[in-house]
Amino acid sequence: xxxxxxSVDPVTQEIIExxxxxxxxxxxxxxxxxxxxxxxYEVLDFxxxxxxxxxxLVAQMNGITxxxxxxxxxxxxxxxxxxxxxxxxxxxxxxxxxxxGTHACDFAIVKxxxxxGEILGYAINVAHYLDVGGSVPGSLAPNATSVFQEGIRLPxxxxxxxxxFSNDILSxxxxxxxxxxxxxxxxxxxxxxVRVAARRLTELAAKYGSDVxxxxxxxxxxxxxxxxxxxxxxxxDGRYEASDIIDGDGITDAPIPVQVVxxxxxxxxxxxxxxxxxxxxxxxxxxxxxxxxxxxxIVKALVGPQEPSNEGWFRPLTxxxxxxxxxxxxxxxxxxxxxxxxxxxxxxxxxxxAPLVPSRFSAGSYSSLCVxxxxxxxxxxxxFIHIEPQHGGxxxxxxxxxxxxxxxxTDGDTYNYSVExxxxxxxxxxxxxxxxxxxxxxxxxxxxxxxxxxxxxxLSKDASAYGSFGRTRTRPWGMDGGGSGTVNALQIASAxxxxxxxxxxxxxxxxxxxxILRVITGGGGGWGDAREREPHLIERDLRNGFITEAxxxxxxxxxxxxxx
Numbered sequence: 412x413x414x415x416x417x418s419v420d421p422v423t424q425e426i427i428e429x430x431x432x433x434x435x436x437x438x439x440x441x442x443x444x445x446x447x448x449x450x451x452y453e454v455l456d457f458x459x460x461x462x463x464x465x466x467x468l469v470a471q472m473n474g475i476t477x478x479x480x481x482x483x484x485x486x487x488x489x490x491x492x493x494x495x496x497x498x499x500x501x502x503x504x505x506x507x508x509x510x511x512g513t514h515a516c517d518f519a520i521v522k523x524x525x526x527x528g529e530i531l532g533y534a535i536n537v538a539h540y541l542d543v544g545g546s547v548p549g550s551l552a553p554n555a556t557s558v559f560q561e562g563i564r565l566p567x568x569x570x571x572x573x574x575x576f577s578n579d580i581l582s583x584x585x586x587x588x589x590x591x592x593x594x595x596x597x598x599x600x601x602x603x604x605v606r607v608a609a610r611r612l613t614e615l616a617a618k619y620g621s622d623v624x625x626x627x628x629x630x631x632x633x634x635x636x637x638x639x640x641x642x643x644x645x646x647x648d649g650r651y652e653a654s655d656i657i658d659g660d661g662i663t664d665a666p667i668p669v670q671v672v673x674x675x676x677x678x679x680x681x682x683x684x685x686x687x688x689x690x691x692x693x694x695x696x697x698x699x700x701x702x703x704x705x706x707x708x709i710v711k712a713l714v715g716p717q718e719p720s721n722e723g724w725f726r727p728l729t730x731x732x733x734x735x736x737x738x739x740x741x742x743x744x745x746x747x748x749x750x751x752x753x754x755x756x757x758x759x760x761x762x763x764x765a766p767l768v769p770s771r772f773s774a775g776s777y778s779s780l781c782v783x784x785x786x787x788x789x790x791x792x793x794x795f796i797h798i799e800p801q802h803g804g805x806x807x808x809x810x811x812x813x814x815x816x817x818x819x820x821t822d823g824d825t826y827n828y829s830v831e832x833x834x835x836x837x838x839x840x841x842x843x844x845x846x847x848x849x850x851x852x853x854x855x856x857x858x859x860x861x862x863x864x865x866x867x868x869x870l871s872k873d874a875s876a877y878g879s880f881g882r883t884r885t886r887p888w889g890m891d892g893g894g895s896g897t898v899n900a901l902q903i904a905s906a907x908x909x910x911x912x913x914x915x916x917x918x919x920x921x922x923x924x925x926x927i928l929r930v931i932t933g934g935g936g937g938w939g940d941a942r943e944r945e946p947h948l949i950e951r952d953l954r955n956g957f958i959t960e961a962x963x964x965x966x967x968x969x970x971x972x973x974x975x
Contacts, residue, residue: 417626423619427627431470432719434611435459438536438604439472445603447596448541450798453832455825457538459604461612462486463628464530467722476823477513477753478537480704483722484511485519486533492567499525500573502602504580506543507566508558508746511700515543515562515747516550518598520570522605526616531624534608536601540594541796544587547919548786548796551747553661553879554918555694561747563587571602589794635715635723640678642714643727646767650674653763656885657737657755660693661748661916666885667691667737671759680713682706682760684732684739693916694747695879696740697756699732701749705756706730708820712771713764748879750821754778755881757820765890773813774806774853774896774936775887777862779880780819781899781932785867787874787922789838795871797837799828803932804852804860804896806887812948813853813860813935815846827865838871847897847931848957853886854966855893855937856944861957862897862932874922876903882933883915893937894966902929942968 419427438459443452450456458474466487471479488510489503503521508514519537523530543550543562550562558564563584570580584598585591616624650672657667667688674681690696697705707725714724732739738756740746758778765772781801789795802816818825830841843866852859880899887896901914906925914920922928949969952958963969 414622414626414629417622419623419626419630423623424627424630427615427619427624428631430611430615431461434608435461435470435472437611438534438607439474441604441607442536442538442600445600446538447593447600449828449832449836450541451538451597453826453828454800457536459536461608462533462535463625464532466490466533467632469532469628469631469721471720473824475537475825476708477701477704477750477821478517479720480707481511481513481537481700482535484700484703486521486535487511489521489567497523497530498572500571501569502571502574502605503567504565504570505567507564508698508749509742510566512698513701513746514551514749515545515558515564516540518601520598520601520605522609524609524612526613526621529621531612531616531621532628534605536604538597538601540588540597541798542589542594544589547877548589548794549784549798551694551784552918553694553748553877553916555745555747556662556692557743558745559743561694561745570598590796632721632723635718635721636726639714639724640727643675643680644678646675648675648677651763651767653759655755655759655762657695657752658881658884659916660691660695661879661918662691662693664915669737669755669759671763673760673763679727679729680710681729681731684736684756687732687736687738690735690737690740690744694745695749695752696737696744696746697749697753698741698746699739701753702732702738702756703730705753705821706760708757709760709764713768716771750780751879751881754819754821762888769809773808774859774890774893774938776805776820776935777803777887777896777899777933778819778882779899780822781878781880781930783876783878783901783928783930785837785839785874785876785922785928787838787871789871795837797833797839800825801863801865801930801932802827803862803899804934806853806890806896806935807855807857807859807893807938809938810857812857815860816863817860838869838874840868840870842866842868842927847934850897850931850934851958851962852934853889853894853896853937854941855889856939856941857893858937858944859887859896859935862899862934865930867928869922869924869926869928872924876920876922876928877918878914879916887933887936889936890938892940894941896936897933899933900931902931903927904929941966
């Protein structure tokens with residue numbers, strides 16, 4: 412009997428789907444509680460998922476948006492590479508950007524889940540490592556021109572056989588990273604999560620039978636595909652175009668034009684990136700797996716934003732892009748800051764669809780994760796590496812002001828550090844954290860959300876920093892006559908001479924004790940004519956200190972009330 416011929420009653424189907432969600436959530440809890448990197452247990456820079464024996468995603472936890480869209484691509488690449496050479500107890504490791512991954516810092520741990528001698532599915536955990544070697548602490552040199560400067564790559568090796576770690580692979584990792592104890596701690600945590608998944612899937616198969624579980628997988632994917640196609644079919648057929656500018660690549664500041672054509676035809680959707688430039692010398696390129704994930708993020712927002720994600724939702728989607736472009740980089744093009752490039756792929760599709768579905772999509776956002784790496788020696792002379800994605804302003808929607816201080820599109824369900832955690836773990840003091848009121852947002856009938864200003868005082872006598880900020884010149888776009896948003900910036904206020912220096916993509920900054928490192932993120936674009944903004948909303952912003960009376964008059968034509 413084939414899987415298609417096996418009937419699963421609705422109650423059992425619902426129970427199995429609920430169990431899958433519970434398993435990936437349990438994996439996430441185990442990861443957060445057992446990892447050693449604060450970027451994992453504080454920021455939650457990881458994601459977990461379950462896939463079928465063919466590498467089709469059936470469940471994922473809320474996590475890094477760009478990771479979850481690569482799960483299927485990475486697992487299918489590993490299935491092809493292993494060519495049936497997998498046994499119960501094998502655990503695979505891959506961090507290859509060109510085989511469905513993102514960049515070398517993101518380690519994918521994959522375990523085939525055997526039941527009765529056959530693979531029932533796969534469990535995956537992808538997590539960001541603080542350091543994987545390469546030319547700089549943290550491994551993401553903003554001026555890298557080759558993937559060989561970005562750390563060790565392990566494309567689909569067996570980190571464990573019969574559930575026993577390979578000491579040879581562990582030794583290779585330890586000898587190539589700057590923080591080996593933390594790296595091995597995070598690796599152990601990842602492996603623990605996929606072992607949890609193995610136990611839970613075995614329990615599920617024991618209760619309902621492997622064939623019923625497989626049939627439930629197929630039913631789930633088919634149902635999601637039908638709902639996705641119905642949502643697309645309800646939209647008007649047409650060709651929708653968008654273009655944008657990426658502000659430099661880390662090697663030069665030259666603007667990089669990018670574009671997309673989104674075609675809706677019946678119940679299918681095509682995103683065509685033909686015409687985008689070749690891979691650039693700097694590390695903001697992304698490979699094809701990240702591009703597909705970037706587009707999937709937007710399609711999911713279009714067809715079912717509140718629903719659990721799986722491969723079925725994306726069956727109506729086709730992504731077209733020639734090889735070797737900025738969005739389909741190939742070896743040895745660097746991809747360390749891939750999320751700075753891939754977010755533009757997401758935003759292009761977002762921008763193309765925003766006029767079509769204004770209830771789902773907003774104006775442009777601050778886009779860039781505005782990540783800064785701060786490294787050096789702590790008070791005990793031990794090395795430290797601090798990495799933190801920053802929040803910013805999102806664009807307004809047709810009926811609501813934009814969200815303020817929200818994480819960028821690529822990062823999904825992640826957080827910034829609490830002030831207490833930063834100051835306890837690193838030689839840093841957070842001097843201020845608040846909305847970026849001075850720069851403002853895109854004005855409109857609905858205004859954009861505010862970015863943030865976050866200041867760190869450097870306490871170490873031996874520290875340096877680097878970062879790669881996008882949207883430092885090209886402002887977030889407005890919609891339907893709304894104003895453009897504001898830009899991002901990295902500033903250093905020197906303790907010695909008081910001068911403030913401003914950067915975008917910068918490979919190295921020497922820091923001294925007392926220096927202030929200031930992260931500034933931009934506000935989102937506005938939606939609609941600013942002169943149509945209701946007075947009570949303008950007055951609310953005045954009360955909150957978001958705008959001055961002079962700005963209210965200039966931007967919105969507000970008539971100030973004269974006291975009698």
